[in-house]
Amino acid sequence: MTEPLPLGATIGILGGGQLGRMLSVAASRLGYKTCIYEPGGDCPASHVANYHFQKSYDDAEALRAFAEAVDVITYEFENIPTSALDILEAHRPIRPGREALRVSQDRLTEKTFLNDLGLKTAPFANVTDADSMAKAVAEIGAPSILKTRRFGYDGKGQARLKTAADSEAAFADMAGAPTLLEGFVDFSHEVSVIAARGIDGQVACFDPGENVHADGILRTTTVPAKLTAGQRMDAVLLAANILNKLDYVGVMGVELFVTAQGLIVNEIAPRVHNSGHWTQNGCTVDQFEQHIRAVVGLPLGDGQRQNDVVMENLIGADMDRLPELLNARDTAVHLYGKAEVKAGRKMGHINRITRDT
Amino acid sequence: MTEPLPLGATIGILGGGQLGRMLSVAASRLGYKTCIYEPGGDCPASHVANYHFQKSYDDAEALRAFAEAVDVITYEFENIPTSALDILEAHRPIRPGREALRVSQDRLTEKTFLNDLGLKTAPFANVTDADSMAKAVAEIGAPSILKTRRFGYDGKGQARLKTAADSEAAFADMAGAPTLLEGFVDFSHEVSVIAARGIDGQVACFDPGENVHADGILRTTTVPAKLTAGQRMDAVLLAANILNKLDYVGVMGVELFVTAQGLIVNEIAPRVHNSGHWTQNGCTVDQFEQHIRAVVGLPLGDGQRQNDVVMENLIGADMDRLPELLNARDTAVHLYGKAEVKAGRKMGHINRITRDT
Numbered sequence: 001m002t003e004p005l006p007l008g009a010t011i012g013i014l015g016g017g018q019l020g021r022m023l024s025v026a027a028s029r030l031g032y033k034t035c036i037y038e039p040g041g042d043c044p045a046s047h048v049a050n051y052h053f054q055k056s057y058d059d060a061e062a063l064r065a066f067a068e069a070v071d072v073i074t075y076e077f078e079n080i081p082t083s084a085l086d087i088l089e090a091h092r093p094i095r096p097g098r099e100a101l102r103v104s105q106d107r108l109t110e111k112t113f114l115n116d117l118g119l120k121t122a123p124f125a126n127v128t129d130a131d132s133m134a135k136a137v138a139e140i141g142a143p144s145i146l147k148t149r150r151f152g153y154d155g156k157g158q159a160r161l162k163t164a165a166d167s168e169a170a171f172a173d174m175a176g177a178p179t180l181l182e183g184f185v186d187f188s189h190e191v192s193v194i195a196a197r198g199i200d201g202q203v204a205c206f207d208p209g210e211n212v213h214a215d216g217i218l219r220t221t222t223v224p225a226k227l228t229a230g231q232r233m234d235a236v237l238l239a240a241n242i243l244n245k246l247d248y249v250g251v252m253g254v255e256l257f258v259t260a261q262g263l264i265v266n267e268i269a270p271r272v273h274n275s276g277h278w279t280q281n282g283c284t285v286d287q288f289e290q291h292i293r294a295v296v297g298l299p300l301g302d303g304q305r306q307n308d309v310v311m312e313n314l315i316g317a318d319m320d321r322l323p324e325l326l327n328a329r330d331t332a333v334h335l336y337g338k339a340e341v342k343a344g345r346k347m348g349h350i351n352r353i354t355r356d357t
Numbered sequence: 358m359t360e361p362l363p364l365g366a367t368i369g370i371l372g373g374g375q376l377g378r379m380l381s382v383a384a385s386r387l388g389y390k391t392c393i394y395e396p397g398g399d400c401p402a403s404h405v406a407n408y409h410f411q412k413s414y415d416d417a418e419a420l421r422a423f424a425e426a427v428d429v430i431t432y433e434f435e436n437i438p439t440s441a442l443d444i445l446e447a448h449r450p451i452r453p454g455r456e457a458l459r460v461s462q463d464r465l466t467e468k469t470f471l472n473d474l475g476l477k478t479a480p481f482a483n484v485t486d487a488d489s490m491a492k493a494v495a496e497i498g499a500p501s502i503l504k505t506r507r508f509g510y511d512g513k514g515q516a517r518l519k520t521a522a523d524s525e526a527a528f529a530d531m532a533g534a535p536t537l538l539e540g541f542v543d544f545s546h547e548v549s550v551i552a553a554r555g556i557d558g559q560v561a562c563f564d565p566g567e568n569v570h571a572d573g574i575l576r577t578t579t580v581p582a583k584l585t586a587g588q589r590m591d592a593v594l595l596a597a598n599i600l601n602k603l604d605y606v607g608v609m610g611v612e613l614f615v616t617a618q619g620l621i622v623n624e625i626a627p628r629v630h631n632s633g634h635w636t637q638n639g640c641t642v643d644q645f646e647q648h649i650r651a652v653v654g655l656p657l658g659d660g661q662r663q664n665d666v667v668m669e670n671l672i673g674a675d676m677d678r679l680p681e682l683l684n685a686r687d688t689a690v691h692l693y694g695k696a697e698v699k700a701g702r703k704m705g706h707i708n709r710i711t712r713d714t
Contacts, residue, residue, distance in 0.1 A: 008696055025382050028405045031692030031705065048385045048405045284638065284689045284710060293683075302686050306664070306710065326650075329659050332641045335388030339365055348388065353641060353663065 004297035007031040012070030016043030018336040019076035026288035067091035095295040096250040100270040123183035136181040187257035194276035195239035251291035278311040281351035308355040361654035364388040369427030373400030375693040376433035383645035424448035452652040453607040457627040480540035493538040544614035551633035552596035608648035635668040638708035665712040
């Protein structure tokens with residue numbers, strides 16, 4: 001059994017966005033310091049972290065210095081260059097580990113991994129060239145969706161095929177990036193499980209939340225989600241299955257489609273997740289603290305749901321509603337300190353407590 | 358009506374302890390930056406603040422630079438040298454204002470202010486020399502307690518008189534510091550009201566908490582406090598009375614003795630208060646956010662109590678219980694990041710949710 005990091009130890013966080021910001025706050029609550037690695041200046045996480053390495057991911061010397069300045073390394077996004085991970089891992093443990101990153105950085109690897117675990121995913125076919133595109137459309141049909149295998153987020157790197165006739169345009173859109181064609185899933189709604197696994201192998205899942213997206217971006221998460229007791233149990237068990245298989249340490253977001261044929265895994269994210277923000281006002285220990293506990297080797301905390309919550313993202317012009325939201329009842333406002341409001345940019349979120357549980 | 362500070366503005370905080378730390382976190386949640394002024398290095402607040410002026414309070418140039426680097430100034434302790442306040446105030450607004458500091462920095466001024474407002478305090482007499490000490494003992498009697506007029510906290514700067522015979526020793530103890538003699542109050546328990554007042558004059562009080570001290574240091578605060586409906590109303594009204602009289606902006610802690618003859622004001626603190634830490638896990642908007650909202654000119658938030666909470670301070674060797682507390686149900690742990698555990702030092706606190714409300 002690994003001893004937890006002593007109080008006052010420093011947690012290195014790769015990425016300086018809002019997730020790193022809220023991880024830093026949670027770390028401070030447990031008496032730890034944080035050090036952010038993020039090329040951008042004035043980033044949300046740097047406002048609340050002890051240190052900020054404003055360096056590039058291809059700066060080997062800076063990466064080494066960062067690793068030596070911290071006691072453990074975690075991250076708030078999954079698309080970290082492999083070369084950077086190699087340097088970092090030579091000096092300090094990375095949690096969650098490399099296998100989780102390898103699997104989740106590539107949609108093809110991820111879906112194959114999930115299927116191998118016996119979990120259902122959307123039907124998919126690898127697309128490498130015009131030939132395989134034609135074969136994929138023949139196999140998967142349309143409507144379907146062509147997605148880059150790597151670096152997609154918030155609906156970016158995707159092209160829809162309404163009919164097979166859109167095939168060529170969609171393929172051209174991707175400009176030669178490795179892609180896969182995904183079939184549509186006939187689902188009633190999407191839920192996600194925020195699951196945590198400690199260094200000791202203990203697994204704890206937050207109550208599943210129900211997600212509503214618009215334009216590829218999460219708009220709201222509502223807990224509790226509409227699920228039968230059986231579905232709820234399935235969701236938690238399949239999440240635990242994924243975490244155990246990866247010998248995972250930390251918090252993972254698992255997005256699931258709810259269908260008449262059972263739960264289908266949409267995607268996994270090896271990090272704290274937007275659909276888990278409700279836990280800040282719904283639980284004694286939230287997803288950010290749960291992640292910090294895991295990566296420093298502390299036992300997972302009590303993530304029992306205390307309140308029903310609706311989390312709503314504040315995106316772009318939603319910020320105009322701020323005066324009203326600051327006056328609203330039972331509503332906690334969480335802003336990210338981003339200097340500029342832009343269309344489609346996540347500026348903050350609110351958690352509205354709808355009922356004590 | 359003053360416009361609220363724009364998002365991204367910087368709040369200057371005098372003092373770098375745990376209160377400054379939790380104020381910084383609350384400021385970040387609302388999208389503000391913080392800048393700490395604190396002579397000590399590696400202080401709790403500096404871990405989560407954007408900037409740290411590690412400078413002395415008699416460094417006029419540093420004080421000016423600090424004031425110019427921030428948009429508004431607040432504080433986490435009341436014993437700020439007047440000379441420093443003069444420099445700061447010439448450049449930026451200080452909230453809460455000077456009058457609150459003047460009144461609360463000196464026990465004699467404070468008690469006189471409260472009595473002038475029609476509020477009851479413990480009987481007291483000013484002590485300036487051996488003569489006035491003899492007169493004070495004759496008037497107030499014993500048991501009683503000799504307190505320095507300034508710079509007392511956590512039971513420091515106090516000497517008890519069991520009988521009039523202790524008078525000389527107690528006076529000698531104070532080594533010539535200005536003091537006053539306080540009579541004992543026959544109270545059943547102590548409660549405190551955490552009250553907030555916005556720039557617009559709006560007042561909001563958190564539900565009173567019941568405090569238990571040991572060795573002059575707060576040990577626990579329990580909400581709800583044992584109070585009749587009438588006492589609860591009195592407590593809130595008298596707190597509002599104090600804040601309005603001072604044209605106060607921010608959060609104030611008002612400690613009250615509950616007696617058969619009504620509520621007696623023990624002391625007031627012009628800042629967030631240890632007995633308000635329960636609000637972090639008992640309310641949607643906690644005392645730290647309420648204070649930040651006030652000083653930046655935002656409307657006060659919804660401080661309605663959502664849960665029953667017992668707050669317990671972790672003092673010195675209480676930290677040995679940490680492994681057990683991290684595993685406890687319904688228990689939120691808040692640590693301050695202090696490097697060294699010392700007897701009597703506040704290292705953190707827990708909020709245990711005892712019931713949904």
